[in-house]
Amino acid sequence: MAEPATRQVPAQAMAELVAIVGADSVIRTPLRLLTYESDANGVFHSLPAAVVLPHDIDETRRVVEVLARHGVPFLPRGAGTGLAGGAVALGNEVVVDTVRLTRLDAPDLDSAAIWAEVGVTNVSVSVAVAGDGMFYAPDPSSQAASTIGGNVANNSGGSHCLKYGVTTNHILAVDAILPDGTALRMGGDAPDLPGYDLRGLFVGSEGTMGVATRALLRLTPTPAEVRTVLATFDSVRAASQTVSAVIAAGMLPAAMEVMDRMAIDGVEKGPYPVGFGPEVGATLLFEVDGLPVSVEAKAQRIEAICKQMGVQAVRIAQSAEERALWWANRKTAFGAMGNLGRNFYVQDGVIPRTRLPDVIDRVGEIGAEFGLRIANVFHAGDGNLHPLILFDAKKPGDTEKAMACGSAILKVCVEAGGSITGEHGVGVEKRADMAVMFGEADLALQDSVRRVFDPRGIANPGKVLPTPDDIRRASAG
Amino acid sequence: MATAPEPRSAANPLPMAGGFRHPDPPSEAGYDSCVHCGFCLPVCPTYQVTGLEEHSPRGRVFVIKAAAEGRIPLLDEALLEPVDMCLDCRACETVCPSHVPIGTLIEQARGQLYHEQAALPPGRRIGTMERLAFRHLFPYPRRWDRVARLARWYQKSGLFRSGALRGRLPAHLRDFEAALPPVRGTTVRRTAPTVTPPQGARKARVAVFTGCVQDVVFTPVNEATVRVLARNGCEVMILRDQNCCGALNRDMGDREGARDMARRNIDRFLASGAEYIVTNAGGCGSAMVEYPTLLAGDPAYADKARAFAGRVVDVSRLLVRLGIEPPTAPPVPQRVTYHESCHLANVLATRAEPRQVLRAIPGLDLVEMTNPARCCGSAGIYNLEHPEMAGRLLEDKMDTLPDGVDVVATGNPGCALQLAVGARQRGRTLRIAHPVELLAEAYARETTEGVLSRG
Numbered sequence: 041m042a043e044p045a046t047r048q049v050p051a052q053a054m055a056e057l058v059a060i061v062g063a064d065s066v067i068r069t070p071l072r073l074l075t076y077e078s079d080a081n082g083v084f085h086s087l088p089a090a091v092v093l094p095h096d097i098d099e100t101r102r103v104v105e106v107l108a109r110h111g112v113p114f115l116p117r118g119a120g121t122g123l124a125g126g127a128v129a130l131g132n133e134v135v136v137d138t139v140r141l142t143r144l145d146a147p148d149l150d151s152a153a154i155w156a157e158v159g160v161t162n163v164s165v166s167v168a169v170a171g172d173g174m175f176y177a178p179d180p181s182s183q184a185a186s187t188i189g190g191n192v193a194n195n196s197g198g199s200h201c202l203k204y205g206v207t208t209n210h211i212l213a214v215d216a217i218l219p220d221g222t223a224l225r226m227g228g229d230a231p232d233l234p235g236y237d238l239r240g241l242f243v244g245s246e247g248t249m250g251v252a253t254r255a256l257l258r259l260t261p262t263p264a265e266v267r268t269v270l271a272t273f274d275s276v277r278a279a280s281q282t283v284s285a286v287i288a289a290g291m292l293p294a295a296m297e298v299m300d301r302m303a304i305d306g307v308e309k310g311p312y313p314v315g316f317g318p319e320v321g322a323t324l325l326f327e328v329d330g331l332p333v334s335v336e337a338k339a340q341r342i343e344a345i346c347k348q349m350g351v352q353a354v355r356i357a358q359s360a361e362e363r364a365l366w367w368a369n370r371k372t373a374f375g376a377m378g379n380l381g382r383n384f385y386v387q388d389g390v391i392p393r394t395r396l397p398d399v400i401d402r403v404g405e406i407g408a409e410f411g412l413r414i415a416n417v418f419h420a421g422d423g424n425l426h427p428l429i430l431f432d433a434k435k436p437g438d439t440e441k442a443m444a445c446g447s448a449i450l451k452v453c454v455e456a457g458g459s460i461t462g463e464h465g466v467g468v469e470k471r472a473d474m475a476v477m478f479g480e481a482d483l484a485l486q487d488s489v490r491r492v493f494d495p496r497g498i499a500n501p502g503k504v505l506p507t508p509d510d511i512r513r514a515s516a517g
Numbered sequence: 518m519a520t521a522p523e524p525r526s527a528a529n530p531l532p533m534a535g536g537f538r539h540p541d542p543p544s545e546a547g548y549d550s551c552v553h554c555g556f557c558l559p560v561c562p563t564y565q566v567t568g569l570e571e572h573s574p575r576g577r578v579f580v581i582k583a584a585a586e587g588r589i590p591l592l593d594e595a596l597l598e599p600v601d602m603c604l605d606c607r608a609c610e611t612v613c614p615s616h617v618p619i620g621t622l623i624e625q626a627r628g629q630l631y632h633e634q635a636a637l638p639p640g641r642r643i644g645t646m647e648r649l650a651f652r653h654l655f656p657y658p659r660r661w662d663r664v665a666r667l668a669r670w671y672q673k674s675g676l677f678r679s680g681a682l683r684g685r686l687p688a689h690l691r692d693f694e695a696a697l698p699p700v701r702g703t704t705v706r707r708t709a710p711t712v713t714p715p716q717g718a719r720k721a722r723v724a725v726f727t728g729c730v731q732d733v734v735f736t737p738v739n740e741a742t743v744r745v746l747a748r749n750g751c752e753v754m755i756l757r758d759q760n761c762c763g764a765l766n767r768d769m770g771d772r773e774g775a776r777d778m779a780r781r782n783i784d785r786f787l788a789s790g791a792e793y794i795v796t797n798a799g800g801c802g803s804a805m806v807e808y809p810t811l812l813a814g815d816p817a818y819a820d821k822a823r824a825f826a827g828r829v830v831d832v833s834r835l836l837v838r839l840g841i842e843p844p845t846a847p848p849v850p851q852r853v854t855y856h857e858s859c860h861l862a863n864v865l866a867t868r869a870e871p872r873q874v875l876r877a878i879p880g881l882d883l884v885e886m887t888n889p890a891r892c893c894g895s896a897g898i899y900n901l902e903h904p905e906m907a908g909r910l911l912e913d914k915m916d917t918l919p920d921g922v923d924v925v926a927t928g929n930p931g932c933a934l935q936l937a938v939g940a941r942q943r944g945r946t947l948r949i950a951h952p953v954e955l956l957a958e959a960y961a962r963e964t965t966e967g968v969l970s971r972g
Contacts, residue, residue, distance in 0.1 A: 071595035075573075093569070182554070185557075185558045309616070310615070311614065311616070372614035374554055375554035375615055378614070379550070379615050382549050
């Protein structure tokens with residue numbers, strides 16, 4: 041009855057892995073490996089040859105050293121909340137699961153930094169330093185579950201990255217085990233180290249340059265005051281135009297988030313309903329932060345602009361609870377797609393903000409062409425779209441249709457002068473689309489960089505960079 | 518635009534024949550609504566302890582789905598272990614964006630395995646003692662009276678004091694035996710008046726659900742519940758022929774047994790005309806509000822189950838709804854922390870009300886613990902079945918109790934016992950009490966004070 045993995049780890053390597061972490065911490069039987077066949081991407085599945093769960097950094101180093109010495113391909117995994125299939129063992133690699141590396145040091149408040157092992161969840165960093173008046177700024181919607189390791193691998197963004205920047209702007213140093221087993225610190229306490237920015241290369245490398253074990257995170261002072269404004273509109277177009285009007289008025293809110301009607305339907309059925317009426321065609325959630333006086337003025341200005349732009353209703357959060365509810369409502373959007381359909385497939389395209397209204401209309405048309413429902417959630421300030429394509433994997437051909445639909449949307453994004461991914465990483469899902477985004481010379485140079493770190497191609501192979509086949513198809517199609 | 522690689526790899530062959538083969542299988546709509554987002558991971562106690570995907574809610578839903586599709590054989594450890602190790606604490610359900618009915622899926626999977634007992638590996642079978650209890654004890658309330666008398670006799674006997682039996686028990690049961698509070702030997706169900714009149718104007722007519730373990734081991738909690746409700750304007754009924762709620766049967770997969778008990782409770786409580794069916798045990802209350810799910814396939818009871826469930830309420834919530842009569846006795850200083858029963862918090866969504874009850878008590882200083890909603894490891898009889906995992910969760914819980922508290926208040930007998938074990942193991946003098954016990958004491962002090970001032 042078993043579904044055997046096709047790759048066998050050499051017996052000697054397996055014995056050494058077991059000797060390091062203990063037999064309980066190496067999962068080898070195919071049926072027990074099933075729960076590791078996918079991450080939060082709804083499409084790609086493949087069984088790893090084994091899953092190894094080291095208990096600490098030293099075990100992690102020794103595990104990677106064994107895999108490197110035996111030439112066994114591997115990939116790191118955190119909480120498995122990635123949306124691009126980056127943690128799927130496409131070629132039955134060994135998964136090095138880092139969720140047990142959960143040590144969080146005391147913060148160094150003088151330099152506003154904290155060392156976190158990679159299994160620490162994103163939000164627990166902010167929780168730990170809240171009492172010191174600090175927070176860790178990158179806030180992917182998965183932040184309650186996703187790990188620092190996964191955030192570093194994918195250079196994750198989030199709602200507040202409009203103002204604060206993405207993960208790489210908040211990582212001072214990374215300790216990693218390279219694909220040859222070498223332990224190396226990239227970056228350091230001091231900013232702007234001389235020489236090539238290895239830290240910058242590593243952040244966002246999706247496990248293709250080795251396994252991170254801990255990172256020095258930059259902490260940000262908690263803003264003195266925060267105002268959250270929730271506006272509802274007849275249409276996504278009206279909401280998008282309001283976003284442009286706010287930017288044109290010279291403001292940079294910390295976040296500007298739009299949801300369309302279908303996304304609203306999903307989250308309102310979730311655990312944090314806000315109570316939007318049926319007349320609401322789109323929601324626009326703003327956050328402004330800073331000094332009390334300026335924040336109040338900004339919130340009122342936004343309110344006024346919303347009214348000029350034909351808002352249905354606009355409200356400033358009256359309490360911390362109300363603010364938390366609005367955010368929880370927004371941040372569960374992906375997971376809430378289960379309320380609307382069996383499977384979903386999310387895209388992560390980026391477009392110039394001014395093109396939002398037209399591109400969103402085009403996304404709707406593409407959905408209609410493919411006969412698929414698409415919910416839209418986007419970080420409007422960055423022009424980072426998240427079309428959630430609903431499909432039914434049990435229906436023959438539906439998965440392929442959803443993926444083709446996703447690619448069609450990305451093509452529109454690139455044509456609009458944008459990019460195929462904002463914050464979810466390339467993984468396996470958008471690997472082929474890289475060939476649309478980049479030219480030959482660019483891809484060749486990226487490939488050379490990867491080979492410097494991993495000449496044998498054993499670290500998360502098959503991810504990020506397109507295969508020759510992908511490139512051929514891209515230039516043909 | 519280029520197409521991405523093959524979505525399903527060659528290493529992921531097609532489903533095999535098989536799947537669940539008994540009635541009432543885990544529902545397809547239930548497991549199919551999981552989109553694998555992983556938001557449940559950080560709240561799952563077993564995942565937090567092990568870091569294993571198979572011990573996460575997402576992993577459990579996944580293996581249940583895989584078993585339904587025939588990818589995992591019904592009797593394989595890859596299904597048994599994840600399904601068995603779930604605490605059924607339901608923390609995952611409170612954060613799931615798609616409302617996957619994870620608890621029900623687990624219970625339904627256990628229901629399938631219940632029918633496969635003979636074929637299960639010996640370590641996975643339901644033990645003889647549990648089986649006897651399910652069949653011959655839980656469904657028969659009068660037998661609980663005998664258990665109560667027997668327990669009292671035992672605690673009074675030299676056998677208990679000498680610890681002769683204790684020495685023969687497995688290690689993890691020894692602490693339980695020693696931590697049991699003195700048993701009254703009678704039950705409220707049998708001895709309390711069938712109707713206790715309200716003090717003052719009647720605000721509501723209620724029936725108290727007395728439970729089994731609660732009534733035998735924590736008789737004073739039931740007594741306090743009756744007194745406090747009456748003091749707050751309730752006419753309080755005690756139905757002599759009420760039944761165990763069936764939660765333990767259901768948790769172990771005996772869904773038919775649980776349904777029988779549910780039907781009997783529904784008939785009796787609906788016939789009583791009570792406006793509210795009041796529970797003081799989070800586990801019982803949560804099982805009872807979920808009778809509609811349990812009886813979904815029974816057309817004769819589906820509507821009645823909904824009517825019944827609509828009346829079930831935790832005592833703290835009812836008190837808050839009616840408005841708590843403030844105790845007039847002078848304040849007695851006591852430092853109390855509150856541990857949330859998983860079922861009370863996650864299924865009955867009753868979190869603020871027990872704290873409001875505590876805050877109504879003059880002199881009581883409520884000190885919050887970190888992570889009050891984290892499971893203590895009791896989880897029905899999970900602590901008896903899985904002492905290692907339960908022990909680790911208890912250790913974590915004891916670590917988070919604030920220093921200098923006199924009392925840990927909690928709204929579920931399983932938690933109360935587990936915490937008593939924890940206190941004993943740590944050599945800590947801690948009283949474990951139900952919030953209504955503390956409120957009843959405050960009311961009792963009114964009369965004592967009155968007597969003293971008169972005398």
